[in-house]
Amino acid sequence: MSLRLTILGCHSATPRSRAHTSSQFLELNNDCFLIDCGEGTQRQLRKYKIKFSKIKYVCISHLHGDHFFGLIGLISTFNLLNRDKELHIYGPKGIKEIILLQLQLSKSWVDYPLHFHELSTSESQLILDNDKVEVYTIPLNHRIYTNGFLFREKKQERKLHMSRIDHYPEIEICDYQNLKNGKDFKREDGSFIENKELTLDPPKPISYAYCSDTAYDESIVPLIHQSDLLYHESTFLQEHHELAKKTKHSTALQAGSIAAKAEVKKLLLGHYSSRYKDLELFLKEANQVFTNTELAEAGKQIFIDTYS
Amino acid sequence: MSLRLTILGCHSATPRSRAHTSSQFLELNNDCFLIDCGEGTQRQLRKYKIKFSKIKYVCISHLHGDHFFGLIGLISTFNLLNRDKELHIYGPKGIKEIILLQLQLSKSWVDYPLHFHELSTSESQLILDNDKVEVYTIPLNHRIYTNGFLFREKKQERKLHMSRIDHYPEIEICDYQNLKNGKDFKREDGSFIENKELTLDPPKPISYAYCSDTAYDESIVPLIHQSDLLYHESTFLQEHHELAKKTKHSTALQAGSIAAKAEVKKLLLGHYSSRYKDLELFLKEANQVFTNTELAEAGKQIFIDTYS
Numbered sequence: 001m002s003l004r005l006t007i008l009g010c011h012s013a014t015p016r017s018r019a020h021t022s023s024q025f026l027e028l029n030n031d032c033f034l035i036d037c038g039e040g041t042q043r044q045l046r047k048y049k050i051k052f053s054k055i056k057y058v059c060i061s062h063l064h065g066d067h068f069f070g071l072i073g074l075i076s077t078f079n080l081l082n083r084d085k086e087l088h089i090y091g092p093k094g095i096k097e098i099i100l101l102q103l104q105l106s107k108s109w110v111d112y113p114l115h116f117h118e119l120s121t122s123e124s125q126l127i128l129d130n131d132k133v134e135v136y137t138i139p140l141n142h143r144i145y146t147n148g149f150l151f152r153e154k155k156q157e158r159k160l161h162m163s164r165i166d167h168y169p170e171i172e173i174c175d176y177q178n179l180k181n182g183k184d185f186k187r188e189d190g191s192f193i194e195n196k197e198l199t200l201d202p203p204k205p206i207s208y209a210y211c212s213d214t215a216y217d218e219s220i221v222p223l224i225h226q227s228d229l230l231y232h233e234s235t236f237l238q239e240h241h242e243l244a245k246k247t248k249h250s251t252a253l254q255a256g257s258i259a260a261k262a263e264v265k266k267l268l269l270g271h272y273s274s275r276y277k278d279l280e281l282f283l284k285e286a287n288q289v290f291t292n293t294e295l296a297e298a299g300k301q302i303f304i305d306t307y308s
Numbered sequence: 309m310s311l312r313l314t315i316l317g318c319h320s321a322t323p324r325s326r327a328h329t330s331s332q333f334l335e336l337n338n339d340c341f342l343i344d345c346g347e348g349t350q351r352q353l354r355k356y357k358i359k360f361s362k363i364k365y366v367c368i369s370h371l372h373g374d375h376f377f378g379l380i381g382l383i384s385t386f387n388l389l390n391r392d393k394e395l396h397i398y399g400p401k402g403i404k405e406i407i408l409l410q411l412q413l414s415k416s417w418v419d420y421p422l423h424f425h426e427l428s429t430s431e432s433q434l435i436l437d438n439d440k441v442e443v444y445t446i447p448l449n450h451r452i453y454t455n456g457f458l459f460r461e462k463k464q465e466r467k468l469h470m471s472r473i474d475h476y477p478e479i480e481i482c483d484y485q486n487l488k489n490g491k492d493f494k495r496e497d498g499s500f501i502e503n504k505e506l507t508l509d510p511p512k513p514i515s516y517a518y519c520s521d522t523a524y525d526e527s528i529v530p531l532i533h534q535s536d537l538l539y540h541e542s543t544f545l546q547e548h549h550e551l552a553k554k555t556k557h558s559t560a561l562q563a564g565s566i567a568a569k570a571e572v573k574k575l576l577l578g579h580y581s582s583r584y585k586d587l588e589l590f591l592k593e594a595n596q597v598f599t600n601t602e603l604a605e606a607g608k609q610i611f612i613d614t615y616s
Contacts, residue, residue, distance in 0.1 A: 013388055016354060065416070
């Protein structure tokens, strides 16, 4: 049970010499996601030696170019690499038309199963639910239809408390799965041993909330409450809060405020405007209201496991 | 009267760590063209310090991703940079739909005039004709509809042969333009002094032929005849000529052969397949049939002026 997040790009607007647009690679409970895919993402994947074949799901927050212009190239490259595993794309309605039009006009149909899951509702919804993870949308408040994503490990089974189980010779190995599932043990005389006597709580599932791009909006707080990690965009510093409001972006102080209200464990800032040269100012500003904050930067990895 | 060509990328298929997909920046007689625009082209433009605002025309050979996936990002970046000058895009039919769909879905209409010139004929045609240059399509033989482009300076006026003109006091400054235009000088007695007595031939207009991607096809030879510079794709070496034929690409030997038949002054090779590590083999192969050959590589500049 672990999370490893690799930042591939975390700057806004356009790719520049040392500024890569939004993309992150997330490994959660051994399932792998690409979150947003700005132009140049496939080069960043190669730079950080992330195997293309590991990516099973791609989640696109919105259709501004700095979040998805690299997707068509990645889809094409998967084909050139002879991918045969299915690929699932989650993103706003319209993303399928954009990709298929380009494949059609280039006569470059992909040979692997490509599944689109187009999003259009403005309520949070469960969009992926497998045996390892759940993914929910986080409706964001931006100039165009935008979702963040909450990635959460599936709840684990209860842990057997063996030193206690050993006191009851009538409990056999074939009973263990029922105990892990939370059932009480039924004795032959019809009485019960309560499950909580025989098992321990499983670790709390690790969760990661990705929120880019958005105006300051407290309505997301319940959705991301007590997440282990929150990436919240901070395009601007507070000195430009009017510009943030106008363009429906956030300041570092606002990102910190959301992190504090949501009681997350760690905050990661990113999506910096190119107008700022000293990114440490973002950290200082967020730290005023939320101390456990880090700056995203290309190549940075954040690792969380159940026992950290 | 000069040509400066900057290679931004010259590898096939997908962008990799040290392999950039097709794009070139051409300055010809002070007009500036971007030729093809693979993913990452805008980063390459920045790397080689080419001002975005200089680009007036974009010529896209075909709709395979390694030749145009960077275009939508570049168009968007122009807008973020507050471009107001018009931009002309020349490319296969369909390119307008791809670009406009993405601008529409991202609600990111550009604020500068964006003109599409969609190409669909299979005959060479004059697609641009201004006071500085002419551009013709070079129909190529590839898996999808593809054009190369022939860029040629406009023919200059004849040069005044002043030491001879000085022998004729009746020729005044106001007559010079007629002489430059090739007209004979008419004396007052009605007789003529022939133009060739009074002027010199202007320099031959510089021309550049860009041919990517294409199978070996001699039908292009008359179109590119005696060009000052030919870029001809060489995806493969001759050992893989069957693969070249199957995928409608060329080998280095075939590129050299086209250069020789067309009697061009210089050949530039590119669009190398990633299977080859030693690119010098391309040079050696082409040199068997055409000696004045160079390998394209990102950052390389080729300069030609009228007197070189």
